[in-house]
Amino acid sequence: MLSLPYSKTKRYLTGIDWIIHVLNYMTLKETGAGFMSQIVIEVVGKVNADELFKSLNAFIKKYPVLYGYASRDINLAPYWKIPALKKTEVLFDSITAGYDDGFENIIEFLEKKINTAFQDKRHHLAFSLINSENKSYIAMRFDHLIFDAANAEAFIHLFQKQWIDAKYPDSNIIPEPPHLNLWKQKFLAGQRVNRAFLKIADKIPPRVFPLPASKSGFKFKILSFDKQTADEIAEKAFNEAGYLMLMPYALAVSVYCFNKIFINRSITSGDYVIPVSVNTKKQAKEQKSEFFNNVSFFIFKIKADLAENFPGLLNSIKEQMYNQVKEDLPGDLCKASLLMRIAPLFLLGRLMKIYLKGEVASFSFSYLGEATYTSNDFMANKVLNLFHMPRVPIPPGIGIFFQRSNERLNIILSYIDGILKNDEAEEIMNLIRPMLGVK
Amino acid sequence: MDKEKYKVIEEALKLEIAAILSQDIGAIDPEIPLHEMGLDSLGFVELLVIMENKFNIKLMESGLTKNDFKTIKALSLKIKELI
Numbered sequence: 001m002l003s004l005p006y007s008k009t010k011r012y013l014t015g016i017d018w019i020i021h022v023l024n025y026m027t028l029k030e031t032g033a034g035f036m037s038q039i040v041i042e043v044v045g046k047v048n049a050d051e052l053f054k055s056l057n058a059f060i061k062k063y064p065v066l067y068g069y070a071s072r073d074i075n076l077a078p079y080w081k082i083p084a085l086k087k088t089e090v091l092f093d094s095i096t097a098g099y100d101d102g103f104e105n106i107i108e109f110l111e112k113k114i115n116t117a118f119q120d121k122r123h124h125l126a127f128s129l130i131n132s133e134n135k136s137y138i139a140m141r142f143d144h145l146i147f148d149a150a151n152a153e154a155f156i157h158l159f160q161k162q163w164i165d166a167k168y169p170d171s172n173i174i175p176e177p178p179h180l181n182l183w184k185q186k187f188l189a190g191q192r193v194n195r196a197f198l199k200i201a202d203k204i205p206p207r208v209f210p211l212p213a214s215k216s217g218f219k220f221k222i223l224s225f226d227k228q229t230a231d232e233i234a235e236k237a238f239n240e241a242g243y244l245m246l247m248p249y250a251l252a253v254s255v256y257c258f259n260k261i262f263i264n265r266s267i268t269s270g271d272y273v274i275p276v277s278v279n280t281k282k283q284a285k286e287q288k289s290e291f292f293n294n295v296s297f298f299i300f301k302i303k304a305d306l307a308e309n310f311p312g313l314l315n316s317i318k319e320q321m322y323n324q325v326k327e328d329l330p331g332d333l334c335k336a337s338l339l340m341r342i343a344p345l346f347l348l349g350r351l352m353k354i355y356l357k358g359e360v361a362s363f364s365f366s367y368l369g370e371a372t373y374t375s376n377d378f379m380a381n382k383v384l385n386l387f388h389m390p391r392v393p394i395p396p397g398i399g400i401f402f403q404r405s406n407e408r409l410n411i412i413l414s415y416i417d418g419i420l421k422n423d424e425a426e427e428i429m430n431l432i433r434p435m436l437g438v439k
Numbered sequence: 440m441d442k443e444k445y446k447v448i449e450e451a452l453k454l455e456i457a458a459i460l461s462q463d464i465g466a467i468d469p470e471i472p473l474h475e476m477g478l479d480s481l482g483f484v485e486l487l488v489i490m491e492n493k494f495n496i497k498l499m500e501s502g503l504t505k506n507d508f509k510t511i512k513a514l515s516l517k518i519k520e521l522i
Contacts, residue, residue, distance in 0.1 A: 234474070242503025244473060247480035278481050322499050325484045369479035 011080040012176045013070065015337025016293050018078055020144050021070060022352065023393035025345040030394040031215045031416070033117035037390035038141045039152055040110060041373070043381035047136040049094040049129050052379065056127055058168045059159050060090045065173050065291055066146060067122045077178040078341050080292070083122070091126035097133075106130060106137060107220060113141055114389050115217030138378060148293040149388055149403075150279050153372040155290060160375045174289040179338045189335035196329055197355045200301045205357040206273035207262055207304060211397055212418025218391045219417050221429050227407035229438055236437045241314050247367040248317040250402040251276065251300065252310060254365055255317075257431040258400075259307035261424050272302040272362045278330055279368075296330035353395075364392050364399030371405050390414055400428075444522070448494070449515040455489050456511065469511035483508075490514075496521040 013021070024035040060066060067088065068080045097106060113128050124143035130136065142152050162168050225233065237249035255272055262268070281294035300320050306312045324330070340348055353360060373386050387410040392399035397416035402409065411432060413425055420428075433439070449469055456473070457464040459482045467476070473483065487498045496518065501507070507517040 238505050243505045243508040244478060244480055244483040245503065318499070321480070322484055322488070325481070326488050367480070370477055 008173075009082045009084070010073070011065065011068075011082060011173055011289075011292070012073075012178045013078045013080060013341065014176060014179070014292070014334070015340055016295060016334055017080075017145075018341045018348075019337055020293050021078075022345050022348045024143070024145055026349045026395075027391065027393045028117070030211075030397075031115075031217070031391075033115055033217075033391070035144045035391060035393050036114060036118075036141060037144060037149060037152065037388055038110065038114040038139050039149075039156060039373075040387050040389060041138045041156070041378050041383060042385040042387075043136050043138065043378050043383055045134065045136065045381050046131045047129055047138060047379060047381055049131070052094075052127075052129055052138070053090070053092050055163050055379070056090045056092060056159070059162060060125070061085070061088065062168050062171045065171070066125050068124075068146075069121045070145070073178070075178060075180060076342060077180060079178075082173070091123060092128070093126075094129035094131065096131045106132070107222065110137070110139055110389060111217060111220060113139055114391060116141075118143065135384070136381065144293065146291055148277075148279070148295045149366070149368055149390065150281065150372050151290055151292070151294065153386070156378075157373040157375060158290070160373075160378060163379060173291065176289070176292075186335050186339050189332040190339055192327070192332045193329070193336040196299070196324075196327070196332075200273060200299055201355045201357075202271065204270050205359040206301075206362050207267060207270040208359050208362055208396055209262075209265075209267070209398060209419045211395065212416065214418070215394065215397070216417050218389075218414055219420075219422075219425065220389050221413040221425050222387060223411040223429055223432065224385060224387065225409045225411075225438065230404070230407065230409035233409060233436045233438065240311075241318065245318060246369060247276075247402075248314060248321055250367050251365055252314045252317050253432060253435045254363075254400045255302050255307055255313060256310055256435060257428050258363060259304075260431055261420070261428060264424075268304070270362075271304050272300075272307065273356060273359075274300045274302065274363060274365050275361050276300060277364075277366045280330060280334065296333050298324050298330060360393070360395045363396050366399075366401050366403075368401070368403040371403075374406065376406070385410070388412060392416070441519070445515055445519055448518045448522075449511060451493060452486070452490070452511045452515060452518075455486055459485060467511070469515070472509050473511075473514075490518060494518055494522055 020035065028034040064085050065082050068082045070078055071081045072078050109130060118124060124146045126141045128139040140152065140156055147155060234246060237246045241249040251274065276298040277295045278298060279294060280296050298321060300317060302313065302316060306316055343351065376383055385408055386405040388401060388403055389412065390401060392414050394416060397419050399414050401412045413428055415425060453464055453467045453469065456476065456478065457467050460477055491498055506513060508514050
């Protein structure tokens with residue numbers, strides 16, 4: 001049977017893409033800005049703002065997909081409408097930081113950027129450059145509608161590769177089928193996902209921090225470790241949790257430290273429910289696009305009384321991870337979510353809160369174990385670090401992210417202003433250090 | 440006989456790791472530590488689940504000590520011991 005070629009102006013959204021649209025809708029409704037993230041590359045020396053702007057323009061104009069928006073096809077499947085190539089300038093701004101501006105001031109500026117909403121439904125990407133005395137910071141703010149964290153890093157890496165060659169070839173978006181077949185398989189996956197969620201659901205909602213009445217922007221706390229310390233942390237994790245068990249170890253440390261703050265606040269009701277995003281690109285049998293979302297999720301439920309018993313906590317996380325891999329929960333979520341695309345965003349947003357009695361999670365967690373920006377330079381400047389500043393969907397409005405960048409390990413706490421006091425956020429970071437064996 | 444058994448296990452591991460890492464099987468060196476190959480927690484657990492099903496053994500319960508799991512060579516010996 002002959003298959004028709006896919007339209008170049010249309011890219012069907014997967015079920016996970018649609019869930020990301022729902023999270024974007026919910027976050028936008030609560031804060032006025034969507035489910036965005038920002039990648040920050042810290043480099044040695046000054047980056048030439050004009051050259052960066054020109055090079056980015058030459059690169060970005062080859063990707064009209066970046067100026068698309070969601071629509072619904074005649075067959076009801078949602079798709080990303082890709083506009084025709086036209087002359088457009090990348091959103092870009094640059095500032096020069098003062099001599100006395102320390103890292104905290106830089107973070108404050110970056111916080112302002114990541115909390116700035118895109119003004120047009122066709123805008124999903126913006127760049128900022130901060131030149132300070134002897135370092136520069138290049139920030140790429142992006143909508144999760146077009147990139148997951150790993151794809152966004154890969155995209156900047158592609159820019160770096162093409163900048164070296166001074167050639168910006170036309171892009172070719174890998175098509176995605178509408179997935180309007182294999183219904184039985186999808187329904188069976190839906191049944192298994194439903195059972196898994198019912199197992200997690202309880203009579204009472206999970207333990208959460210109450211959201212502040214007025215929600216402005218997200219705040220960030222960052223811990224960054226050099227190669228030697230990162231290797232020591234990995235070794236400690238291998239010894240305590242088992243070989244390669246860094247992700248379960250990092251999650252156990254996070255639950256342990258968050259629990260202290262919950263106890264200090266006398267919030268003792270409910271267990272912990274934590275969604276953990278996983279990259280599905282590597283495991284995909286077919287080639288996957290550099291755009292959109294190649295992720296799925298594990299859902300961990302941690303009994304509150306285990307949170308202070310670190311070995312028990314670790315075992316529970318490892319056991320749940322093993323069972324969810326064995327039952328292929330992330331794969332089932334991908335299949336089942338294809339059925340959810342029929343629901344409008346507001347309705348799906350409400351449905352997502354049904355299982356956990358109006359809540360979605362205690363906090364978000366992710367572990368990005370492998371950098372996809374692997375170059376040692378950005379343009380001609382030596383890279384010192386690369387870290388992510390993600391806005392967490394609301395609810396829960398708080399999350400913690402472990403991320404390897406070349407040889408470093410970064411830990412980023414992201415929270416909606418007011419959900420934690422500054423002291424509490426500092427305390428979480430201070431608790432994490434000794435738990436990882438860092439003085 | 441023992442050598443043959445080892446070879447079957449090693450080949451199965453190489454095949455699965457190559458698939459998980461989207462690499463050519465020829466690029467998989469049995470003596471390189473798995474974390475240096477780029478295998479992460481998720482990929483590793485997937486590998487263990489596949490091996491458990493293939494050889495009808497339990498690996499997750501064995502403590503996952505680095506010496507037993509670090510390389511394809513070490514893991515092949517561990518699996519051989521459990522079969």
